[in-house]
């Protein structure tokens with residue numbers, strides 16, 4: 001007899017309330033609404049969310065409207081958001097000229113710049129979850145589900161657990177694929193007053209772009225929100241000291257005419273992809289599943305993909321197919337994350353206007369290791385071939401029309417714009 005997959009989703013847990021956990025809890029509530037089920041949304045209020053993560057891709061606009069049943073304008077205002085039409089690259093590539101990577105259709109399609117720290121409140125408003133403030137000390141696989149162990153509370157069994165606890169404590173080559181062909185590992189964050197004029201009773205409608213400005217020690221993002229402007233200097237702490245980066249940040253602010261700012265801290269991050277994102281009962285999502293520096297704002301869009309694919313497969317496919325599906329879903333997700341990573345790492349391949357220690361390392365040492373890092377035999381998927389096919393395709397003088405809709409993490413149009421902009 002065929003058992004619908006939805007019947008195996010009676011008790012679900014989401015651990016974490018950052019962007020990934022908040023999206024997962026809202027997606028579970030939506031998919032299982034009308035069904036008799038339990039959803040536990042568990043997070044430790046003493047462990048803060050990462051809170052940066054203010055750029056997105058256009059698919060988030062539709063997804064948030066759908067999940068909240070609010071209008072685009074209402075969602076944008078709740079998130080203190082602006083409309084992001086692409087990324088403006090300054091000083092990147094061989095051609096030494098500035099260019100924009102647009103979402104297509106150009107100047108029509110937009111995403112949000114958003115306050116990541118209110119995303120949980122936006123999504124919780126419509127959730128049906130039981131909220132549990134507790135520290136989770138372990139999530140492990142059982143024959144018929146997964147076990148969540150707590151500090152000071154009895155363990156509980158679930159049919160499916162989304163692990164959205166953020167970055168792994170340490171990167172271990174047995175569990176994680178190291179993608180440090182991406183040459184950065186640290187962000188220094190500052191906040192400045194808002195520069196966007198926003199009507200009192202409506203959303204800010206100006207076209208805005210995330211600025212990605214090449215600097216001697218890496219690059220700086222500039223993200224305009226309606227309540228502040230967020231700046232982040234992304235660099236490699238093994239090549240540049242915090243003092244050097246701080247000094248160059250000050251020089252950049254002087255050039256940009258910024259006198260007033262607040263220091264928001266320094267965040268270290270790994271560039272990695274988990275080898276086992278999904279095992280049938282435990283789904284790692286968000287920064288627990290994969291991370292790559294924020295140059296193309298790939299983290300939220302990646303979390304959307306992880307959550308939607310895993311939930312749809314569990315819900316719609318007969319339970320008898322679960323074990324067979326697990327391998328395919330995991331391989332697809334690992335490959336997708338690696339493709340995002342390759343796309344981001346490739347941005348460094350043409351250097352920048354700076355002939356500095358960082359840029360020589362990025363272009364001549366880190367990036368050339370990408371083939372080794374994603375060797376198909378070691379990562380058990382075809383991300384490398386797919387990526388190289390895209391590069392081959394955009395190198396052609398004319399791209400075959402039948403291939404225009406191809407994706408490799410991101411659409412072919414994004415590869416084509418970056419190829420031309422960087423002067424590859």
Ligand SMILES: Cc1cc2nc3c(=O)[nH]c(=O)nc-3n(C[C@H](O)[C@H](O)[C@H](O)COP(=O)(O)OP(=O)(O)OC[C@H]3O[C@@H](n4cnc5c(N)ncnc54)[C@H](O)[C@@H]3O)c2cc1C
Pocket residue numbers: 015016017018019020021042043044045046047048049050051052053054055056116134135136137164165166167187232267269285286287288294297298299300301
């Ligand atoms: C500098 C920087 C810039 C970024 N910019 C972007 C961007 O522009 N666009 C983008 O898409 N992404 C960006 N990101 C990525 C961003 O971090 C993620 O999109 C987002 O924060 C997802 O994080 P998360 O939800 O996986 O984890 P987190 O935000 O780290 O949340 C973890 C959650 O798990 C809970 N938790 C942790 N441990 C436990 C435990 N033991 N028990 C119970 N609960 C626990 C915490 O309380 C918290 O609720 C950026 C990241 C960095 C570092």
